[in-house]
Amino acid sequence: MNNEQLKEKILSLDPSLNISEGPQYLTLSVTPEKLHNTALLLKNTSELSFDYLFCLTGNDLADACEVVYHLESTKHAHAIVLKAKTANRENALLPTVTDIWATADFHEREVYDLVGITFTNHPDMRRIFLDEEDWVGYPLRKDYTDNNIVTR
Amino acid sequence: MEEFITNSKGKQEEEYIVNMGPQHPSTHGVLRLKISLKGETVERIEPHCGYIHRGIEKMCERLTYQQIIHLTDRMDYLSAHINNEAVCLLVEDALQIEVPERVKYIRTILDELTRLASHQLWWCAFGMDLGALTTYFYGLRDREHILDIFEETTGARLLQSFNVPGGFMNDIHPNFIKRVKDFIVYFRKKLPEYDELLTGNVIMKERTNDIGILSLEDAISYGVTGPSGRGSGFACDVRKHHPYSAYDKVEFREVLYTKGDSFHRYKARVEEMWESMKIIEQLIDNIPEGDYAVKMKPIIKLPEGEYYQRVEAARGEFGVYVLSTGEKYPYRIKFRSPNFSNLSAINKIAAGFKIADLVAIGGSLDLVIPDIDR
Numbered sequence: 365m366n367n368e369q370l371k372e373k374i375l376s377l378d379p380s381l382n383i384s385e386g387p388q389y390l391t392l393s394v395t396p397e398k399l400h401n402t403a404l405l406l407k408n409t410s411e412l413s414f415d416y417l418f419c420l421t422g423n424d425l426a427d428a429c430e431v432v433y434h435l436e437s438t439k440h441a442h443a444i445v446l447k448a449k450t451a452n453r454e455n456a457l458l459p460t461v462t463d464i465w466a467t468a469d470f471h472e473r474e475v476y477d478l479v480g481i482t483f484t485n486h487p488d489m490r491r492i493f494l495d496e497e498d499w500v501g502y503p504l505r506k507d508y509t510d511n512n513i514v515t516r
Numbered sequence: 517m518e519e520f521i522t523n524s525k526g527k528q529e530e531e532y533i534v535n536m537g538p539q540h541p542s543t544h545g546v547l548r549l550k551i552s553l554k555g556e557t558v559e560r561i562e563p564h565c566g567y568i569h570r571g572i573e574k575m576c577e578r579l580t581y582q583q584i585i586h587l588t589d590r591m592d593y594l595s596a597h598i599n600n601e602a603v604c605l606l607v608e609d610a611l612q613i614e615v616p617e618r619v620k621y622i623r624t625i626l627d628e629l630t631r632l633a634s635h636q637l638w639w640c641a642f643g644m645d646l647g648a649l650t651t652y653f654y655g656l657r658d659r660e661h662i663l664d665i666f667e668e669t670t671g672a673r674l675l676q677s678f679n680v681p682g683g684f685m686n687d688i689h690p691n692f693i694k695r696v697k698d699f700i701v702y703f704r705k706k707l708p709e710y711d712e713l714l715t716g717n718v719i720m721k722e723r724t725n726d727i728g729i730l731s732l733e734d735a736i737s738y739g740v741t742g743p744s745g746r747g748s749g750f751a752c753d754v755r756k757h758h759p760y761s762a763y764d765k766v767e768f769r770e771v772l773y774t775k776g777d778s779f780h781r782y783k784a785r786v787e788e789m790w791e792s793m794k795i796i797e798q799l800i801d802n803i804p805e806g807d808y809a810v811k812m813k814p815i816i817k818l819p820e821g822e823y824y825q826r827v828e829a830a831r832g833e834f835g836v837y838v839l840s841t842g843e844k845y846p847y848r849i850k851f852r853s854p855n856f857s858n859l860s861a862i863n864k865i866a867a868g869f870k871i872a873d874l875v876a877i878g879g880s881l882d883l884v885i886p887d888i889d890r
Contacts, residue, residue, distance in 0.1 A: 386821075386822065387821065387823075388822075388823070388824060389824070415736050415737070416736050416739065416752075417739060418739060418741075418826070418833060418835060418852065419824070419835050419837055419850070419852040421837050421848070421850040423839055423848050424848070432822075432837070434824060434835070434837070434852075438736055438750070438751065438752075441757065445822075465737055465739070466734070466737040466738045466860070466861075466864070467737065467738045467739035467857050467860055469860060470856060470857070470859070470860040471856075471857075474856075478573070478574075492565055492566065493565055493566030493569040493889060494566060494569070495566075503571060503574050504573065504574060504848075
């Protein structure tokens with residue numbers, strides 16, 4: 365499906381969704397409450413079948429944290445970007461999608477480790493790179509600082 | 517940590533924890549696998565990453581796009597040229613710069629040479645993992661020819677950083693075309709030796725056939741790409757499905773195997789070497805004349821927005837995501853490294869097999885650890 369048909373199809377399934385057209389991919393923005401259901405919808409609808417999560421990114425924005433999911437369908441060869449913003453930065457929470465795409469397991473642990481977004485219902489929510497016991501803070505947060513950081 | 521199970525004779529067996537790595541030769545780097553065993557059978561594998569985590573993504577937030585290219589080398593150092601290209605393509609796309617045809621052709625040739633060199637090193641190390649030391653000398657002998665070609669043209673053997681946004685640092689060396697052609701003639705004779713030496717070997721077959729099976733559904737779900745994913749039948753070749761540079765101008769086959777065991781992952785890689793040579797042969801005689809780079813402004817600022825670029829590195833899909841606020845530094849840059857996703861499936865692949873098979877499984881996945889840790 366091309367982006368136009370994709371947009372129509374998704375809106376026909378759930379008219380309340382917010383879709384915008386980016387330069388490369390369609391972007392679907394959802395609230396944390398709707399994230400898991402929308403992800404299930406994208407994966408399980410046979411005309412969409414977004415079964416391949418090829419990138420999962422955590423961003424620290426000024427007022428909230430955001431996770432960007434790049435999805436592709438191996439069957440229909442179309443792609444989409446799913447985005448979810450957390451309610452705030454202090455207690456950044458999002459539901460996990462590990463049960464939908466297994467690759468999210470490690471990627472969400474990385475996001476938790478570096479950006480500090482906690483994924484609820486994740487089977488193993490621990491830091492993946494840094495030391496679980498004595499590392500303070502989340503390095504990819506914009507206000508993160510330590511003694512060794514080089515600033516210009 | 518201690519769990520007890522009862523075996524068939526009614527005796528209690530203890531779950532046994534073994535650490536493989538971080539200093540184990542067959543993990544090919546600083547990776548620690550915490551393995552739970554019952555007898556000799558692997559129950560569960562828990563990878564512990566981060567021993568060489570350098571925070572490349574954080575560093576990049578303070579670097580210009582030209583500087584970032586040099587750090588992408590340090591992730592998957594065996595796909596250095598391909599990783600460089602991903603950042604360059606992203607910048608060129610964002611600024612809507614059309615690079616000369618000459619650049620596209622040479623990039624594609626260098627990509628494939630990189631892939632060949634990487635697969636050669638994988639092949640010789642894989643043989644060594646299984647106890648065939650001879651393969652190491654065969655593989656490195658042939659890889660040396662490619663590294664010499666790289667050295668002559670780019671000035672570096674391993675981490676080239678030859679790509680810059682808009683093209684290359686320099687034009688290719690006058691010897692380049694002749695040496696690449698000589699190499700292809702040479703390697704077409706040598707590659708059958710790989711099959712003679714290892715592919716048909718009885719020990720090799722016994723140790724890889726039906727060992728470490730990854731189904732197609734799992735390969736897609738875990739995002740296992742590259743030859744490892746294609747060994748399971750996952751058609752994930754970015755060169756084929758989202759062509760970049762000159763890949764839309766060449767004929768080549770996307771190598772797909774179906775069984776998803778270690779042997780088919782092995783076959784996919786060996787087969788890919790033939791395809792790489794085919795691609796180089798189609799391009800090497802037709803490199804167009806012209807400039808080797810577009811003149812770029814010294815300070816590159818990407819317009820506000822999000823960008824994503826996918827390329828096919830030697831081990832799978834490599835992606836760069838950039839969130840730009842219009843500054844000369846990216847606000848956020850994320851590297852989707854193939855090895856990180858490939859590693860995440862190791863528990864799925866190896867659970868239920870013997871611990872001795874884990875070495876063969878790890879070898880068939882071809883992990884590069886700096887690419888996992890970034």
